[in-house]
Amino acid sequence: MDVVSPELNSLLPDEIMDTEAIEEVPHSQSEPTHDTSVPMETDAPVTSESLNTCSNATPAERVQAATAAAAADSAPGSQSSITISASSTLFAIKPALATSTATTKTTDSLTGTTVSTSGTQKLATPFAFSAANHQIILNKVASAQATEAAKAAAAPAQVIKQEGQKLLVTTIGKSGQPIVLQLPHTSGKPGVSQTSGDAKSPTPQFKVVTIGGRELKPVVGSAGNQVTTLQAQQLKTVQIPKKTPASSTAPIKFIITKTVNSKGLSPQTSVTPVIAGRVVTQTSPVMSPKTITLSEPHNTTIQSISGKKIAISPLKTPSKVTVVSVASPPSNTSQKSVALPVNVALGQQILAVQQSAPASPVKVATSQTPAQNIKPVQSVAVGGVGGSQFKTIIPLATQPNVQQIQVPGSRFHYVRLVTATTASAAGQPSAPNTSSVATGKPLVVNTGAVRMSVPVVQAQTMKQVAPKPLTSAPQVVTTTQTQQRLIMPATPLPQIQPNFTNLPPGTVLTSAPGGSNVGYAVVPAQYVTQLQQSQFVTLASSSSFPASSSVQTQAKLPYNGVSAAETTSRPRKPCNCTKSQCLKLYCDCFANGEFCNNCNCNNCFNNLEHETERLKAIKTCLDRNPEAFKPKIGKGKEGESDRRHSKGCNCKRSGCLKNYCECYEAKIMCSSICKCIGCKNFEESPERKTLMHLADAAEVRVQQQTAAKTKLSSQISDLLMRTTPIISSGGGRLPYTFVTKEVLEATCECLLEQAKRAEQTRQPQAEAERAILEEFGHCLMSIISSAGKAKTDCASINC
DNA sequence: GAGTTTGAAACT
DNA sequence: CAGTTTCAAACTC
Known part of the structure; x- marks a missing residue:
C-alpha cells in the first residue's frame, strides 16, 4: 500500500517512513469499477492476519496457517525462527510478464514458495534462486524437483543456507541500483553490508537494506536465529519481483522491483512509469510491540488490490527492522523481476510484500492462486520508539466507498470517496478485513469495526484511520451517494490547484460534491477518519446522515460505546491559536496537516469551510520551506542516535531541558546540529538524568493513581450493581x-x-x-x- | 486563570 | 543570512 516515489523517498526523513503509510492508487476516472478494489492506505484490521487470510484460503492453507500458529504458540519467544518451505502453494512464484491478474497460474515447479513460521523449525532445504525461469524457491521442501530445475536453469544455483544467515534486502534507488534481498552467510559475504546492529545483535537477523538514492544502511530486523514464518498471528503475501544478481560475485540476492504504476493523477505518470519506493524503518530499543508496514504500489488491475505491503513487527524483540522498498528501475532496463509472494511473520506480525513491475521487460508477477485468495490488505507504517501513543488502525482496504489515490511524487495519500452504490458492502461479500499489522495489544473487535492499537513513534506523522465497518455489518450495507456528499461538503478546488506533491501529511483528496470525479477537496486523513466515524455512527443509528455541520462535531460522537476521542489514534492537543487563524505553522494542527477539531482556536480557518485559504497557506508554507510539513524528528547519522531533530534546536535559556526545546519535547537528546546555548540535554548530563528520573517517577505515580482510581471506580460500580x-x-x-x-x-x-x-x-x-x-x-x-x-x-x- | 517565559515561525 | 517581530505553547505564580 505504501508507496512513495524514490525521489520523495530519498527526501523524506527515515522517521517519516516509520509512521507513514502511503499508497499509490490510480486516479484515473476511467476505472470506476475499481472503486471497490482500490485498497485504502489505512491499516488492516488487527485481527490476526492469518485468520483473515486463512478464511479465504484453501483448507490446506488453513491447516498450514493453523500449524504455523500452533508452532508460533509453541515458540512464543522473541526469537524469530523462520522456515521457508515450498510445501504449499501459498507462495507461488510465476514467470513474469504476468499481469496483475489474480488468476495467474501457478507453475508447479515454481510454486511452493511458502514461508511458514515455526519457532523450532529450521530451513530444511536451501533457498533456490533461478534467474532463468524467474523463480525463487525458498526452502523447497515438498517440491524437490522444482528446486532442482531451478538450479539447473540458473547456472550458479542461488542457494541460500538457512542457519546463521541474515536476510538483507536492498533496494533500487534513483540510480537504478537493484534491490537485493540477501541471505548472507554469517561470516559475511561480499556485498553484504554489515551494520552496527549486527554487532549488537549476534543472532542472525532479518535485514532490509537500502541501496540507491540513500546510503546503504542495512537495518537489523527481527532478532531470531532462524527465520520463521507464520509464526505470528498475521499472514501476508509478499510479491517480490526477482532480478538476476547484478554481480556474479555478489552473494545470493533477491532483486526486488517495485510496481510501476502506469496510471496516476498527474499526466506525466502516464508517460513515465511511476517508480514508487518507500522506506520504512523502525527501531525498537525497547521491548514494545512495533509494526512496520511497507506497502507497494499496485496496478490498476484487480490483482493490484491484493495486499501489497510489508508489515514487519519485531514484537517484543529488541531488534531493529528496516524495510526498504524501492521502485523498479526504468522500463528500459533489462532487469528481470520475479514476483514472489511470501508470507513471512516476524514475531507476532507478518510481513507482506507484493510487488510487480509491469514495465519491466522481463517480469514475473505474483501468481495469486485461487486458494490463496489474498484480499486487499491495508497497511499503516508505524514506528515505535518507546512511545506510548497508540494508533487505531482500521482496515479500509475494502471500504466500499473510499478509494485511495496515489499522487505520483507525493508522499501523501489521498482518499477519494466514491458512492456506496458503486461499491456496496453487499458487493464485496468476500472482502474481509485482512490485517496487515499485528500487535501485541489485544484486539478490540466491535460489531462493525476492528480496532487495533499500535505503538507509534512519537512526534511522527501519524495517520488516523477511520474504523472500517465490517462488510458483514448490516449497517454498512446501505450508504447512499447523497450521504457521501453530505459528508464531504468540500467545494471543488477553486482557484488553487493543489500541489499534490506538497500537501501536508495526511492530506486526503475527497471528491467534490459535484458527484463526478472531477475536483477534490484536500482533507487531512484524520478528517476522513472523522467522516467515516460519523458515517458509522449514522449508519449504526439508522438515521440519516446529518448535514455537513456534523463534520466538525461528529468526532465527539460516540459509537459502539466508544467515544470518538477514544478511537482517535492521535491524542493531539487542541490548539489555542488566536491570531494565526490556524493557518500557520504556529498552529500544531495545521503543522501536522490536520484540521482543527475540538480546538480552542479563534477565527480558525483550518477547516473545510476555508479550504481555499488553507490551501493558500499550505502553499505559502511550502514555498517558504518545502519540508515544512515533514516531521522534525528524523533519523540521525550512522552511529548516532536513531532519532534526532532534523534542524536542531536553538534554545538559549531553557538549557534544552524544558518543553520549549523541541528536542527535549521529543524526548531526544540534542545533537551536533543544534545551536542551543547552555545545552544540558545530552547523554551524560546530570540535570537531564535527574529530570528523567523525576519524570519517570511522576509517570509511575500517575499510573498508580490512575490504576487506583480505576479500581476504586470499578469497585464502586460493582457495589452499585449489587444493590x-x-x-x-x-x-x-x-x-x-x-x-x-x-x-x-x-x-x-x-x-x-x-x-x-x-x-x-x-x-x-x-x-x-x-x-x-x-x-x-x-x-x-x-x-x-x-x-x-x-x-x-x-x-x-x-x- | 492570568501573566511570564520561551523558542519556533514569520517577517524584514 | 541575520536580526527582529509575531505567535502559541510552556511555564510560573
Missing part, C-alpha cells in the same frame, strides 16, 4: 442499603468507645489498635447478620 435488584432477585449478596448513616454512626461510636476504653486503660497502641479492629469486626458482623436476616425476611414475604 437493590439483588434483594428482589433473592441473590446471595447483601444489600448495601443496610449501611445507612445511622449504622455508620453507630459503628463509629463503637469504635470510638473502644478507643477511649483503651486509652483509659492505658493499653499499648498496638493493643488499642487491635481492640479497635476487633470492635470493627464485630460491628461488621452485626451489620451483615442484620442484613442477612432482613433479606431472609424480605424473601419470605416475597417483597
